[in-house]
Amino acid sequence: SIYSEDQMRIIEEKYLFGAHKKSKIYFTRGLDNKDLSKEKLEESTTERHLLKFKKDKKFYDKEIKSLSKKIRLALSKQYGEEEVVTNRGRLVSRLAYKSMITDRANIFSKKNLKPRSIMKVDLVLDASASLLEVESDIAIEAYIVSKSLENNNILNRVISYQSVGDYTVISILKDYEDKSHPEKIFRYKAMGWNRDGLFYRAYKNLIENINDNHLTIALTDANPRDMRPLSSKNFFGSKKYSEEELAIGIIFKEFRISKGFSQLEAAGNEISVTHLSNFENGKTEPWRIDLL
Secondary structure, eight states: SSSOHHHHHHHHHHHOOOGTTOOOOEEEEEOOGGOOEEEEETTSHHHHHHHHHHHTHHHHHHHHOOOOHHHHHHHHHOEEEEEEEESSEEEEEGGGGGGTTTTTTOOOEEEEEEEEEEEEEEEEEEGGGGGGGGGHHHHHHHHHHHHHHHTTTEEEEEEEEEETOOOOOOOEEOOTTSSSOOHHHTTTTOBBOHHHHHHHHHHHHHHHHHHSOOOEEEEEOOOOSSSSSSSOSSSGGGTTTTTTHHHHHHHHHHHHHHHHHEEEEHTTTTTTTTHHHHHHHTTTTTGGGGGG
């Protein structure tokens, strides 16, 4: 675990209550390739993802280039650009004479994004067994997004989550200070169940000290499912976690709280606070969640 036993006791007291009081949480940075034997590595998930990526590397590199450009354009519209004189870029004709004086003259210009507050992005990957068939696609997509963000100097982190037995396992595959490298992100492995509500509750522990300029992107099939029921004070009142309207509502509520939004802020002009409250408490039909 990335936390000590004492820290985990505090975390469990903070997040394991109500419907999740009988569950457990485990934070990890995943298994590094150096921890695997050569025989296991050859058959590892990482190796399968790498093989698929290398097979169409030119296509994926093109996608990274395209997405990087789109992100830069979006940022330039949001923050604007400034032109600076440098030693490479577009020739500034009025400065060309300086090259006759010294070969170190800055006679070129290029556009840089104007300074902005530090932006951080989390890529959250659902790692339940229901996504096993598209496991490599998700890993590669996460790498493309992460690398494109990095190309625009945007700090990003890649996190996966899954439920195994009593535990909801939260793995930080790539942290903010890490470079976007395929072998780090390609450790993504789909298995087990997904107790999404508990993950998003515990996720708050990872973003509590992050400023407002923070974005979370979730890659999921929006199919919360766990063989273990939601805890209830009434022995006969426990409900299956896979009851769609209940589970999805819980997920939305926990995610809203983790990001620090009130019901009024989350509802906006699209939906009433009453309807949102009913949705979060499993009292609204699943077909109405598209209003969110």
